[in-house]
Amino acid sequence: MAWTPATFAVFCFIFGAMGLLVGLEIWRPGGAERRGVLGLTTTRGDRLFISLLGAAWIFLVWLALVGMPVWGALGIAIAWSVFTFWKV
Structure with a gap:
């Protein structure tokens, strides 16, 4: 790489x-567990993992469908991360 x-x-x-x-x-301490709109009980670390995994998929799909530049994918990934930490 x-x-x-x-x-x-x-x-x-x-x-x-x-x-x-x-x-x-x-x-x-405690990870701030909560139950979100997806029906999952998540902690802060879980929400970080979900947001990073979702961002990777967003970038891969963007590259497959649109190509470069990836500024649009970055905006969608940031919106997904905000949604994940707010509602999931």
Whole structure:
């Protein structure tokens, strides 16, 4: 895999999000479990995993159907992540 600035930014974001979740777990333990619109009982870590997995699929589908540039896919992925942390 080529380490481009974009690849570096993605990995920094993922590790930063994981670090933020560790800090939140230390500050407020328990993972903030809740039942969302999908009927799943999720914690903060589960919602991060669902949002990252969904974002990967959004980017793959975007590349298959539209191609480059992927700014539209980024907007959809951010909206999906906000929805995931808000309602799931």
